[in-house]
Amino acid sequence: MKYKIYNYLTVFFTLSVVMTSCVDNEDLLQVDPNVETSGSFWKTDQDAIEGINAAYSSLLTDGTYMRSTPLLLDLKGDDTRSNSPWDAMYNVGRFNSNVSNAAIYGWAYETYYQGIYRANQVIKNVPNIDMADKGLKDRVLGQAYFLRGLYLFHAVNMFKNVPVPTDIATFYPQKTQADGWAQVIADFKQAADLLPVTYNNVTGLDAGEKGRATKGAALGYLGKAYLFTKDFNNAKTAFKQVIDLGVYALVSNYRDNFTTTNENNSESLFEVQFSREAGGVDLGWGGAPASGWGKTSARAITYGPRAFGWTDVQPTWALYNDYQIEKTTSGAVDPRLDATMFYNKPGGMQLYGQDFATFYSKSPADLNDLFCRKYQNSDGQFANEYDWRSGINERLLRYADVLLMYAECLNETGDTPGAYTYIQMVRSRVGLPNLATTKPGMTQAQMRDQIAHERFLEFPLEGHRFDDIRRWGWLQDPAKLAWLKSRDAEFNTYTSGREYFPIPQLEMDNNPGTLQNDGY
16 A cells, blocks of 8 residues: 555444333343444554544545545636536636535535544544553544644635534534634644654654654644734744744655655645555545545546546636746746646647647647646556546645745735745745845835735645635735736626635534525
């Protein structure tokens, strides 16, 4: 198997108690000896590991990073567009998700709470296990707090006012977004206190395992949660702690962040582990796990170029054009362009072992179009993506993001000159000139726009752009909204409140008192 973390057991907790006034309760208590229960599980170190691995497994299904969550994060930004024939997907980027049809967004919502429930079981039960290895217990609990924080981060960020479960009760009322963010922050703080910097120096069942949450991942997301709530001072502190760990560095080849070539590299704070070799070959669409499920992603086929995948997502021409604004120190086009998209490049470009211009020569529309390259198995080892089984890890948080978010915090707290250093670290990787020379002495407002530009070119198709647009308040700024509309026609159908997804109808039905988000 690709990583030991795949040796997990998804645990089901069922306990049936039948009561009657005619006989003693214990006479009627029937427990299937072949089924694990909350009473028979949670006894050993191995149970703790299997429990936390079950919480990780909620990252791998269709509602989360197998397919739905990247779509929900990507499609509303001005870096992407969709002409998918599936209305549920097509309408995401047009801010027109249907309250009566919860496809995609509803699956994500459901899976976030599945993950939260599994993490809560670990938090409730692992403290009671008699474990000789206290370090292992702390690490398991730290991962549970991290995963609960991560799932809740997505729920609060995309659905606004949501339940905030902190135990395994069956009913939780809707909370305010502020309440949700407060719990996210508390969870990441707790995780950062408990997690190791690396698993290479620990002993126990998790020794040396890649893919598990670390102190750096928890601090990075803690900083991000503070940033999203405009607490720039605390965000700055968290990001500086990540930098000061001294274990992260940008990889020299930008594209190595989006292929199987260099996974879990020095730039990665946290990534979802996918593999063609682990598990079976069936796709994890959701529901009760089956033994035949693989650990692969459907992102590649969903975003795939025409005739190699479904082409449900494509880059925008605004993104292509913005890569042309500034040349590298050698006079070349920003190399992130070629790592991000396929296009009819002068001099030729290869995709899946084919020459772009030759392959699309009989289709002028495709020949002059743009297609996604990030997270595609397109370097020649596969003919196309039609087996639905991509093994490329999804990088959720990169060190480049930490550097640019830290620069943003410096700018927002009055240290605009200090922001240059951290922005330039990201620019230098791709050969862009010294920003302090090309644009010296920027004001705070000018630096804000510069950071927005830098982030746009560094993170397209990675689920960050619309989060940035929303948290910066651009949708409420008439001038910024008009600018977005000029770049991406999908913004023409934006209406107030639809920066968030609707609360799924099933949640409305099952959780009395839940209020629908504004705009729906």
